Amino acid sequence: MNHSYHEMIIGHGKCFSTVLLAEAQDQLPAADYRAGYHVAQFLATRLALQQRGRPVAALLIKDLGEKSIGALDEFFQQAASALR
Numbered sequence: 001m002n003h004s005y006h007e008m009i010i011g012h013g014k015c016f017s018t019v020l021l022a023e024a025q026d027q028l029p030a031a032d033y034r035a036g037y038h039v040a041q042f043l044a045t046r047l048a049l050q051q052r053g054r055p056v057a058a059l060l061i062k063d064l065g066e067k068s069i070g071a072l073d074e075f076f077q078q079a080a081s082a083l084r
Contacts, residue, residue, distance in 0.1 A: 015054070015055075016055045016079070016083060017054060017055070017056045017057070018057045018079070019046050019059070020042075020059050021039065021042040021059070021060050022060075025039065057075075059075065
C-alpha cells in the first residue's frame, strides 16, 4: 500500500506494516515524478508508523528481479508464521 493508505489507517488498530523501497528509482519526467519523492514517502511512512507505536518493517530491495522477489516471499512467509 502507498503512503496515503498508511496515513489513513495509522490510528486504527495495531497492524504490522511493511514498507518497501527498491534501490533503483525511476524518474518519470512526463508526470513530474522524481525518485527522491518516493524515498521521502518511504521514510515518512516508516517514521509516522513508528511514532504511533505501530510495528513496522522497512525493507530495501535491490530490484524486482527473481532473487529479490524470492527474498521478499521468504520474509512474508516468516512474518506470517511469527504473527499466527
